[in-house]
Amino acid sequence: MGRVINTENIGKQRKQITRSIVLAIRELMTQTGISDEVKDLSAYIVIGLETIADSIDATVEPWEKRGYWLKADKFRLQWEWTREISKKMRVAILSENWADVAINIANLTEKLKNVDMPKRHNLGTPWRGAYKELSKRMSK
Numbered sequence: 154m155g156r157v158i159n160t161e162n163i164g165k166q167r168k169q170i171t172r173s174i175v176l177a178i179r180e181l182m183t184q185t186g187i188s189d190e191v192k193d194l195s196a197y198i199v200i201g202l203e204t205i206a207d208s209i210d211a212t213v214e215p216w217e218k219r220g221y222w223l224k225a226d227k228f229r230l231q232w233e234w235t236r237e238i239s240k241k242m243r244v245a246i247l248s249e250n251w252a253d254v255a256i257n258i259a260n261l262t263e264k265l266k267n268v269d270m271p272k273r274h275n276l277g278t279p280w281r282g283a284y285k286e287l288s289k290r291m292s293k
Contacts, residue, residue, distance in 0.1 A: 163208050174201045175268045177280050178258060187251055189284070195246050195254050196287035197280030198261070202239035205232065234264055246287065 174197075181194040209232050213225035238261055245253035 163212050167205055167208055167212075170201045170205055171265060171268050172270055173279050174198050174261075175265050175270055177201070178262055178265070180280075181258065187249075191251075192246070192284040193280045193282065195242065195258075195284070197283035198258070199239050199242045199246060199287060200283055200290075202235045202242070202261075206236040206239060209235075238264075243287070246284075 177194045177197050181191065181198075184191045184194070209229055213228050216222075216225045216228075238257055242254060242257045242261075245251070245257060
């Protein structure tokens with residue numbers, strides 16, 4: 154039996170999540186007023202950032218096993234902002250402080266300005282129901 158190759162590695166998942174976050178930000182920019190769609194989009198961005206932040210240790214673990222400490226530390230520093238922004242946005246969303254959400258979205262847009270989005274993407278609308286999911290996570 155041959156080797157099993159996982160084509161859905163953490164790096165690909167992180168890239169897909171960042172693209173979906175950029176898509177959610179673009180959609181959020183078209184919204185006027187606070188609606189359920191705005192809440193879902195904002196919550197999805199938080200969940201996506203938390204997922205990225207949680208994937209960092211799994212990414213650097215093999216490097217640390219091989220002794221590539223500088224590479225691992227550099228990578229952690231490169232993605233450190235994901236946890237900070239997600240925490241701030243989580244608090245702002247759940248307290249319905251939409252001014253702070255807007256400020257954090259602006260900061261996030263600056264961080265993700267170099268993400269390339271294909272003209273044809275198959276990401277859909279993954280943010281549907283994200284606000285409910287975020288609220289559930291808080292009650293646990």
